Amino acid sequence: MSSASKPSSDIGILGYAESAYEKKTSRTLISMLAEVARKAVALAGLKREDIDGIAVCSFVLLPDNAVTLAEQLGIPISWGYFGTAGGAGPVASVLNAARAIEAGQARTVLCLAADNYDVAGHYRLMDFFNKALINYGTPNGFGGANGLFGIVQRKHMEIYGTRREQLGRIAVGQRASARLNENALLRGPMTIEDYLNCRIIADPIRLYDCVLPCTGADAVVVGALDRAPAGKGIRILAGFEQHNHPAGEIAPLRGGWELYRDLLWADAGYGPSDMHFVQAYDDYPIMVAIQLEDHGFCRKGEVGRFLADRTFTFDGTFPLNTNGGQLSCGQAGAAGGMIGLVEAVRQLRGEAGPFQIAKASRGLVSGYGMVGYGHGLSSSSIVLERVS
Amino acid sequence: MSKPPYPQPREDADNAAFLAAWRNGELLIQHCNGCGKSVFYPRPICPHCWSDRLENCRVIGRGKVVSYSLVHRPNDPAFKDEVPIVLAEVALAEGALILARLVSCDAAKVTSGLAVVLPPPDVCARYPLPVFHLADVS
Numbered sequence: 204m205s206s207a208s209k210p211s212s213d214i215g216i217l218g219y220a221e222s223a224y225e226k227k228t229s230r231t232l233i234s235m236l237a238e239v240a241r242k243a244v245a246l247a248g249l250k251r252e253d254i255d256g257i258a259v260c261s262f263v264l265l266p267d268n269a270v271t272l273a274e275q276l277g278i279p280i281s282w283g284y285f286g287t288a289g290g291a292g293p294v295a296s297v298l299n300a301a302r303a304i305e306a307g308q309a310r311t312v313l314c315l316a317a318d319n320y321d322v323a324g325h326y327r328l329m330d331f332f333n334k335a336l337i338n339y340g341t342p343n344g345f346g347g348a349n350g351l352f353g354i355v356q357r358k359h360m361e362i363y364g365t366r367r368e369q370l371g372r373i374a375v376g377q378r379a380s381a382r383l384n385e386n387a388l389l390r391g392p393m394t395i396e397d398y399l400n401c402r403i404i405a406d407p408i409r410l411y412d413c414v415l416p417c418t419g420a421d422a423v424v425v426g427a428l429d430r431a432p433a434g435k436g437i438r439i440l441a442g443f444e445q446h447n448h449p450a451g452e453i454a455p456l457r458g459g460w461e462l463y464r465d466l467l468w469a470d471a472g473y474g475p476s477d478m479h480f481v482q483a484y485d486d487y488p489i490m491v492a493i494q495l496e497d498h499g500f501c502r503k504g505e506v507g508r509f510l511a512d513r514t515f516t517f518d519g520t521f522p523l524n525t526n527g528g529q530l531s532c533g534q535a536g537a538a539g540g541m542i543g544l545v546e547a548v549r550q551l552r553g554e555a556g557p558f559q560i561a562k563a564s565r566g567l568v569s570g571y572g573m574v575g576y577g578h579g580l581s582s583s584s585i586v587l588e589r590v591s
Numbered sequence: 592m593s594k595p596p597y598p599q600p601r602e603d604a605d606n607a608a609f610l611a612a613w614r615n616g617e618l619l620i621q622h623c624n625g626c627g628k629s630v631f632y633p634r635p636i637c638p639h640c641w642s643d644r645l646e647n648c649r650v651i652g653r654g655k656v657v658s659y660s661l662v663h664r665p666n667d668p669a670f671k672d673e674v675p676i677v678l679a680e681v682a683l684a685e686g687a688l689i690l691a692r693l694v695s696c697d698a699a700k701v702t703s704g705l706a707v708v709l710p711p712p713d714v715c716a717r718y719p720l721p722v723f724h725l726a727d728v729s
Contacts, residue, residue: 330666341598343690344662344692346665347666351690354658354678357660358680452688
């Protein structure tokens with residue numbers, strides 16, 4: 204049975220855009236947001252006058268927000284949304300935009316995500332990320348997210364027997380896809396030996412478990428599917444978000460995905476094995492692995508064998524983060540939560556060029572983020588399908 | 592050149608008693624008189640039951656390592672001469688979970704499940720937040 208909150212089948216994603224990903228930039232955040240706004244609206248076959256809602260996810264946009272961004276872009280809006288779910292925010296923003304459209308609060312919404320910082324800027328961000336980390340993380344020299352996810356990964360390895368050579372198949376597979384993506388910052392070859400032997404960052408986390416903080420922007424346009432260019436509309440089959448689950452744990456081996464998984468697949472009318480690709484939030488391979496478990500691709504604790512039995516390139520047996528993901532493209536702050544969404548839309552429209560999946564008519568995108576006292580508090584998921 | 596100071600917690604009405612006690616080498620954990628559970632980090636209401644009948648209780652500070660990471664690249668320069676930072680999830684005997692450093696220990700000898708205790712007060716006073724020793728070290 205479908206959930207009461209199943210998205211309307213008349214609303215979907217009409218256009219998308221991605222800026223250049225750069226290690227450093229002199230560009231302002233507003234200019235990057237403006238660039239992807241123009242490109243996404245143009246690709247949707249729309250004009251700026253058609254946009255009457257803005258959703259934006261960004262860590263460094265403050266003190267600006269969705270409404271002041273409307274002033275910067277010069278468009279009146281009847282609905283605004285400022286994401287608070289970190290890397291789970293962009294997927295959640297699309298779900299909220301679809302609901303706003305359904306409720307009549309807007310007709311066409313521009314969903315944006317961007318950040319413009321470098322590695323040092325990312326470290327500063329993490330030290331001052333929220334009150335719990337400022338007070339009880341940073342004074343411990345916690346090493347940012349790396350130190351926290353090292354605790355999670357070690358626990359998964361010790362409880363379930365998950366091995367680094369299994370997790371490494373995620374990073375290695377994604378890198379092989381990224382080698383064909385001109386917008387990926389990390390395009391050098393990577394073998395499993397490279398992954399196993401690279402520099403230790405926060406044992407058991409090593410360099411190739413980590414993302415490269417960078418600058419970039421991503422966007423999608425959400426609206427009525429009958430406005431999409433012919434053959435280019437992407438339907439939202441199902442979607443959910445969840446925050447602070449499980450409550451009160453420091454390093455859980457599960458997240459909010461497990462709570463809504465059954466409803467997600469019921470709404471979608473498909474199961475995990477029907478997906479042609481997965482774009483999972485890849486801040487670390489261990490979190491991709493946990494997302495695969497929590498969405499039901501395998502049982503909890505069995506992801507190690509699942510990984511060992513599959514290949515994860517765009518043309519592999521389990522296409523995963525098919526443009527290289529954050530692990531190879533870089534993590535552009537909150538845009539790290541939209542890179543998978545943009546890649547999903549690109550694949551479903553058949554526009555991924557050298558890394559196009561042969562058969563891509565439906566797939567899953569999942570988000571994760573907003574690290575609190577020990578782990579990411581937010582989870583989000585969306586199932587998308589090309590309108591036939 | 593002198594060692595840069597550790598980044599400090601921001602003291603406020605919710606954590607002042609906890610931080611003051613720690614400066615004397617004492618660990619305070621909130622005990623909820625509404626539901627009986629322990630709470631860490633310090634909060635104005637109990638996250639388990641929303642009672643505001645939270646009481647700061649001095650605990651002996653015994654616990655065990657649930658999991659840990661060895662941080663070779665801490666963000667702040669204050670930590671760079673102390674790597675690897677042993678960052679552990681510690682389950683206190685009173686039931687609360689706490690993220691804390693294990694200090695004065697050989698990182699190679701740390702394993703999950705080991706018992707930990709509070710260091711002597713002069714060691715505690717060097718750190719802005721609770722730290723632990725391996726039980727067989729102190």
